[in-house]
Amino acid sequence: MPLDQQTDILARMSGEDREALLSLGTMQRFSKGEFVFRAGAPGKHVYFLRKGRVKICQPSHTGKEVILWFCFAGEMFGLAEVAQGGGRVVHAHVCEASEVLKLSQSQFSGFLRDHPDSLHLVMQVLSCRMRTLSEVIVNLVNDDVETRIMKLILRLSARHGVHVGQDIHLDITLTHQEIADMVGTTRQTVTGMLSKLKRRGFLSLENRRIYIESPEMHAAASGPDH
Amino acid sequence: MPLDQQTDILARMSGEDREALLSLGTMQRFSKGEFVFRAGAPGKHVYFLRKGRVKICQPSHTGKEVILWFCFAGEMFGLAEVAQGGGRVVHAHVCEASEVLKLSQSQFSGFLRDHPDSLHLVMQVLSCRMRTLSEVIVNLVNDDVETRIMKLILRLSARHGVHVGQDIHLDITLTHQEIADMVGTTRQTVTGMLSKLKRRGFLSLENRRIYIESPEMHAAASGPDH
DNA sequence: GAAAGTATGTCGGCCAACTGACATTTCCGG
DNA sequence: CCGGAAATGTCAGTTGGCCGACATACTTTC
Numbered sequence: 001m002p003l004d005q006q007t008d009i010l011a012r013m014s015g016e017d018r019e020a021l022l023s024l025g026t027m028q029r030f031s032k033g034e035f036v037f038r039a040g041a042p043g044k045h046v047y048f049l050r051k052g053r054v055k056i057c058q059p060s061h062t063g064k065e066v067i068l069w070f071c072f073a074g075e076m077f078g079l080a081e082v083a084q085g086g087g088r089v090v091h092a093h094v095c096e097a098s099e100v101l102k103l104s105q106s107q108f109s110g111f112l113r114d115h116p117d118s119l120h121l122v123m124q125v126l127s128c129r130m131r132t133l134s135e136v137i138v139n140l141v142n143d144d145v146e147t148r149i150m151k152l153i154l155r156l157s158a159r160h161g162v163h164v165g166q167d168i169h170l171d172i173t174l175t176h177q178e179i180a181d182m183v184g185t186t187r188q189t190v191t192g193m194l195s196k197l198k199r200r201g202f203l204s205l206e207n208r209r210i211y212i213e214s215p216e217m218h219a220a221a222s223g224p225d226h
Numbered sequence: 227m228p229l230d231q232q233t234d235i236l237a238r239m240s241g242e243d244r245e246a247l248l249s250l251g252t253m254q255r256f257s258k259g260e261f262v263f264r265a266g267a268p269g270k271h272v273y274f275l276r277k278g279r280v281k282i283c284q285p286s287h288t289g290k291e292v293i294l295w296f297c298f299a300g301e302m303f304g305l306a307e308v309a310q311g312g313g314r315v316v317h318a319h320v321c322e323a324s325e326v327l328k329l330s331q332s333q334f335s336g337f338l339r340d341h342p343d344s345l346h347l348v349m350q351v352l353s354c355r356m357r358t359l360s361e362v363i364v365n366l367v368n369d370d371v372e373t374r375i376m377k378l379i380l381r382l383s384a385r386h387g388v389h390v391g392q393d394i395h396l397d398i399t400l401t402h403q404e405i406a407d408m409v410g411t412t413r414q415t416v417t418g419m420l421s422k423l424k425r426r427g428f429l430s431l432e433n434r435r436i437y438i439e440s441p442e443m444h445a446a447a448s449g450p451d452h
Numbered sequence: 453g454a455a456a457g458t459a460t461g462t463c464g465g466c467c468a469a470c471t472g473a474c475a476t477t478t479c480c481g482g
Numbered sequence: 483c484c485g486g487a488a489a490t491g492t493c494a495g496t497t498g499g500c501c502g503a504c505a506t507a508c509t510t511t512c
Contacts, residue, residue: 006310058360060368068360083346084232084353090360113342120309120335126352127310133359134284134294134316140366141410142286145469177491185369186470191491207478208489371499401459415499419463433508434459 006128008074009121010048017115021048024111036078036092036100043081043088046071046108049073052098057181059091067181069087069129072160076125082108140184144195148183153203157212170210232354234300235347236274243341247274250337251329256442262304262318262326269307269314272334275299278324283407284316293407295355298386302351308334366410372419374409381427383438396436 005060013095026050030036036047039059049071056069056077068090072078081088082105103111112119139148153170176190183190197203204211236244241370249273256262262273265285275297282295282303294316297303307314329337338345365374379396389396402416409416423429430437 058364060364062368064368066364067365068363080356082351083349084357085350089357109346116339119345123309123349123352126313126349126356127306130306130352130356130359131310131315133356133363136363137294137359137366137410138284138292140288140363142288142290149304177489182362187490188471188492189469191489192469195491403459412500413460413461414501417459418499421461 003081007076008072009076009125010050010074012121013118016166017118019116020115021103021111021157022101024107025101028100028102032094032096033103034094036094037088038091039088041088043078043086045078046076046082046103047078047092048076048101048103050101052100052102054098055093055095055178056090057093065181066135070156076122079122079126088105099168101203115221129161135178145183145189146196148185149179149190149193150197150202152179152183153212158204161212164211165212165215167204168212170212173208174210175208190208227367233302233351234298235302235351236276236300238347239344244342247329247337248327248339250253250333251327254326254328256320256324256326258320258322260320262320263314264317267314269304269312271304272302272308272329272331273304273318274302274329276325277282278309278326279321280324280326281319281321281404282316283319291293291407293404293409293444295361296382296408302348305348305352349439349451371409371415372422374411375416375419376428378405379407379436379438382446387438390437392439393430394438396438399434400436401434 010021013021027050028036030052036054037043037045051073053073053086054071054077055067056071057065059065066096067076071092077092078088080141112122128152139151143151156172157168157170160170160172162171176194177187180187180190194203194205198205202213204213232238236247237395239247253276254262254307256278262280263269263271277299279299280297280303281293282297283291283293285291296316303318304314338348369377382398383394383396386396386398388397389395402420403413406413406416420429420431424431428439430439
């Protein structure tokens with residue numbers, strides 16, 4: 001199983017465990033632009049995203065935002081602060097209408113105690129996320145902006161790509177600003193790079209969706225050409 | 227407890243748990259320059275550093291190395307791959323003569339099953355490390371090299387600083403290259419920045435050790451001046 | 453204690469990418 | 483279906499920090 005598929009914890013849980021989990025928590029609905037929680041808030045709950053899309057991002061004194069984690073249906077978020085204590089350091093910002101399962105710290109520890117298989121899954125998810133974060137760091141340090149953007153697109157397509165004939169169709173919409181916040185660059189540079197990649201034939205853009213011409217892309221993203 | 231103190235898992239474990247853990251694993255000795263494991267190796271063991279210093283670093287195709295984690299006595303490493311499966315993606319590179327406790331995956335899961343308090347600790351450590359990684363990402367994206375170096379020094383001093391009168395004495399030796407690999411820059415730039423900081427009176431350097439004039443430093447590192 | 457290896461200090465040239473500024477296009481709520 | 487808001491496209495000016503190259507200092511090893 002590729003790294004990118006491991007984080008859908010709800011899907012990987014056994015049926016009984018999932019039922020138990022769902023019956024424990026309470027569902028909440030959010031619409032676009034709202035926050036599930038904000039930096040500074042206490043942080044006594046864990047969340048499971050059932051539907052929609054949430055970005056976990058850290059604001060900085062300069063006003064710039066960094067997106068640390070893009071959360072899709074089936075994934076878990078908000079665990080770090082619960083396990084570790086202390087308030088939230090990140091925002092959980094809702095990108096599109098979403099449904100979220102909310103569990104208190106004690107509900108969740110109880111669940112883990114009673115369901116050791118799920119405990120193991122949680123450790124896997126945490127490990128997987130640590131690897132993803134490490135990968136981002138390595139990218140930031142080693143690669144130029146163009147390569148970072150290509151690798152991001154490939155990473156996303158591993159989990160959210162739909163094969164359409166020869167190409168891969170990324171079925172999520174991202175603004176250039178969001179891409180910039182994920183790879184650590186500016187909106188203008190993203191715009192420029194994307195049209196450059198389009199010109200080169202690596203991908204095509206249609207009403208805010210990205211189509212990847214996969215073979216060329218993989219070869220090109222293996223490293224900045226030098 | 228500050229973030230930087232949470233990772234000394236051996237110290238935080240109860241006496242009985244620690245005894246149990248130590249009796250389970252086997253001790254190994256390494257000298258400077260050796261590897262506890264290398265990227266590509268299978269990855270079926272967890273390690274606890276009893277003495278010495280180990281850097282967890284990820285090599286890249288360009289030859290550059292990124293230090294993701296500097297491991298000190300009492301800390302745990304190599305868990306991510308064990309929990310998550312798959313081979314090592316990082317090197318564990320021994321910086322100075324070290325002693326390491328080695329446990330197999332099954333020994334470790336057994337231990338966690340029998341010692342729920344320690345399980346909780348492990349989750350805390352993982353969460354803490356995720357936060358640290360996130361912090362590094364935010365630094366890389368937002369701050370210039372000078373600020374990144376200052377923040378690194380402050381982070382290290384929180385865990386390894388010894389108060390000597392007015393100043394804080396960092397009792398670990400780091401080469402400029404290692405600092406560069408941690409903040410994502412080049413050796414030359416580190417040399418330049420350190421002497422700039424020295425000129426400004428933020429810190430002083432004596433035979434490869436760093437002394438911090440704390441008050442000025444904290445103020446300055448809160449953000450790049452603009 | 454000499455030689456080899458490793459770490460530090462310093463410099464000029466150069467380019468990727470940021471900044472700010474603006475025009476245009478697309479989206480979305482009423 | 484219209485008007486404001488948000489997203490995209492483009493450009494010239496500026497610069498932080500990389501690269502390469504070299505000299506000096508420290509520190510192991512035999």
